[in-house]
Amino acid sequence: MHIICKSQCGNRAALKRPKTGDALCKECFFAAFEAEIHHTISSSNLFRRGEKVAVAASGGKDSTVLAHVLKLLNERHNYGLELVLLSIDEGITGYRDDSLETVKQNRDDYQMPLKILSYEELYGWTMDRIVAQIGRSNNCTFCGVFRRQALDRGAKLLGVDSIATGHNADDIAETVLMNVLRGDTARLRRCTSIRTGGGEDTIPRVKPLKYSYEKEIVMYAHYKKLVYFSTECVFAPNAYRGHARAFLKDLEKVRPSVIMDIIYSGEQLRFKDTVKKPERGTCTRCGFVSSQQPCKACVLLEGLNRGLPKLGIGKKSKGERMIAKQNQELALRERANLVKNDF
Amino acid sequence: MGTPELKIILEFSAGAELLFGNIKRRELNLDGKQKWTIANLLKWMHANILTERPELFLQGDTVRPGILVLINDTDWELLGELDYELQPNDNVLFISTLHGG
Ligand SMILES: [Zn+2]
Ligand SMILES: [Zn+2]
Numbered sequence: 001m002h003i004i005c006k007s008q009c010g011n012r013a014a015l016k017r018p019k020t021g022d023a024l025c026k027e028c029f030f031a032a033f034e035a036e037i038h039h040t041i042s043s044s045n046l047f048r049r050g051e052k053v054a055v056a057a058s059g060g061k062d063s064t065v066l067a068h069v070l071k072l073l074n075e076r077h078n079y080g081l082e083l084v085l086l087s088i089d090e091g092i093t094g095y096r097d098d099s100l101e102t103v104k105q106n107r108d109d110y111q112m113p114l115k116i117l118s119y120e121e122l123y124g125w126t127m128d129r130i131v132a133q134i135g136r137s138n139n140c141t142f143c144g145v146f147r148r149q150a151l152d153r154g155a156k157l158l159g160v161d162s163i164a165t166g167h168n169a170d171d172i173a174e175t176v177l178m179n180v181l182r183g184d185t186a187r188l189r190r191c192t193s194i195r196t197g198g199g200e201d202t203i204p205r206v207k208p209l210k211y212s213y214e215k216e217i218v219m220y221a222h223y224k225k226l227v228y229f230s231t232e233c234v235f236a237p238n239a240y241r242g243h244a245r246a247f248l249k250d251l252e253k254v255r256p257s258v259i260m261d262i263i264y265s266g267e268q269l270r271f272k273d274t275v276k277k278p279e280r281g282t283c284t285r286c287g288f289v290s291s292q293q294p295c296k297a298c299v300l301l302e303g304l305n306r307g308l309p310k311l312g313i314g315k316k317s318k319g320e321r322m323i324a325k326q327n328q329e330l331a332l333r334e335r336a337n338l339v340k341n342d343f
Numbered sequence: 344m345g346t347p348e349l350k351i352i353l354e355f356s357a358g359a360e361l362l363f364g365n366i367k368r369r370e371l372n373l374d375g376k377q378k379w380t381i382a383n384l385l386k387w388m389h390a391n392i393l394t395e396r397p398e399l400f401l402q403g404d405t406v407r408p409g410i411l412v413l414i415n416d417t418d419w420e421l422l423g424e425l426d427y428e429l430q431p432n433d434n435v436l437f438i439s440t441l442h443g444g
C-alpha cells in the first residue's frame with residue numbers, strides 16, 4: 001500500500017507537497033524544493049555576482065533553511081555571492097540565549113561568518129529591561145521596531161549589498177490578509193514585493209523563500225536533520241497574526257492553493273494615485289530610514305530614557321503632549337531650585 | 344500468556360512537546376485486543392497525555408491545521424490520515440509548524 005514517488009524514480013513517496021499535491025520521495029522533494037528557490041532567485045534577479053549578502057538568522061526554521069539552501073545554491077549554480085550570518089540579540093533571557101546557540105551551530109555547519117548585534121550595544125536597553133519598565137502589553141512594538149532597525153545597522157556595519165530574510169509563502173499570505181483587515185494600504189503595497197528598499201540610504205531586503213510553503217520548509221529541515229530552535233518569543237505573541245494564521249490554515253484544508261492565491265492577489269493589486277504612499281526619508285537623529293520624523297525607534301528610545309515608555313505607542317500628538325508636560329515640570333522644578341539658590 | 348499489547352513510539356518536536364509535559368519521546372503499550380487507528384490514538388492522547396491547552400493540538404476529531412504528522416517518517420497525508428491503522432513498532436511523530444520562525 002505504499003505510494004510510489006511521482007517522478008518515477010522508483011522510490012517510495014515520503015510526503016505530499018502542499019503546493020502541487022504531488023507525492024514525492026525525499027530525494028525528489030529536495031531537488032524540487034531547491035530548484036524552485038533557485039528559479040525564484042534567478043527569475044527575479046535577486047542577486048548579482050560578487051555581492052555580499054547577510055542572511056538574517058534567528059535560529060528558527062525559516063532562517064536555518066534559508067542559510068542552508070543559499071549556501072548550497074551559491075555553490076551549485078555559482079552565484080558568486082559572499083554569504084554572512086547576521087543575528088540580533090534582543091536580550092531576552094532564556095529565549096535568545098538558546099536560539100543564539102542555534103545560530104552559532106549554523107555558523108559552524110555552513111562555515112559562514114556570524115555577526116551578533118545586541119539591543120544593549122545599539123540602544124543601551126535589553127528587552128528584559130524594557131519589559132520591566134513597560135510590562136508585557138506593548139513589548140512586541142519595541143521588539144519589532146528595534147529589530148527592523150537593528151538589521152539595517154548590522155548590514156551597514158558589515159557592508160553588505162542586501163539582507164535576505166526567511167519570510168515564507170505562509171508568512172506573506174498572512175501579512176497580506178492582515179494589511180487588508182487593517183486597511184493598511186501602504187504596507188499592503190509593498191508586503192508582497194520580493195525586494196524592498198534599496199534607495200540611496202537603504203540596504204535592500206530580499207525574500208528568497210517567498211514562494212516556499214511552511215510545511216515544506218519544516219519537512220525539508222526535518223529530512224535534512226537541520227538543527228533549529230522553535231520556541232515562541234516568551235513575551236506576548238502577536239494575537240492578530242495568530243488569528244490570520246489559523247484562518248488561513250483552515251482555508252487551506254478546503255482549498256490548498258489559498259496561500260498562493262492570496263499572494264497573487266496581493267501582487268496584482270493596483271492602488272489609486274490618491275492613496276498615500278509613505279515618504280521614505282532618513283531620521284534626522286539616527287540617520288536610518290524612516291517615514292516619520294524622528295523615526296519610531298528614536299521616539300521609543302526617548303520614551304525609555306525619559307521614563308515615559310508609552311511615548312511611541314499611541315498617537316504622535318499624544319506623545320508630544322507627554323513630552324511638553326514633562327518639560328514643563330522639569331522647568332518648574334529647575335526654577336524652584338533657582339529660587340532656592342537665589343540668596 | 345498476558346494480554347496482547349501494541350507497542351508504538353510517539354515523538355514530538357518543534358514545540359509540540361510543550362503540550363505533552365515537555366516529553367519528546369514516549370513508548371506506549373496500547374491494548375492489543377482492539378484495532379488502533381490514528382483517530383483512536385488522538386482520543387487516547389487527549390484523555391491521557393495532552394496536559395496543556397488541548398485546543399492548540401486538536402481541532403474537532405483531528406489535529407489542528409499546522410501540525411504535521413509523520414508515521415515512520417512518512418507524511419500521514421499519504422497514509423490515510425485518521426484512518427491509518429497502527430502496526431507494531433510504528434513511530435508517530437508530531438511536528439508543530441506554529442512555533443517561531
Ligand atoms: Zn523520487
Ligand atoms: Zn516579541
Ligand SMILES: [Zn+2]
Pocket residue numbers: 283284285286287288290294295296297298
Ligand atoms: Zn532615528
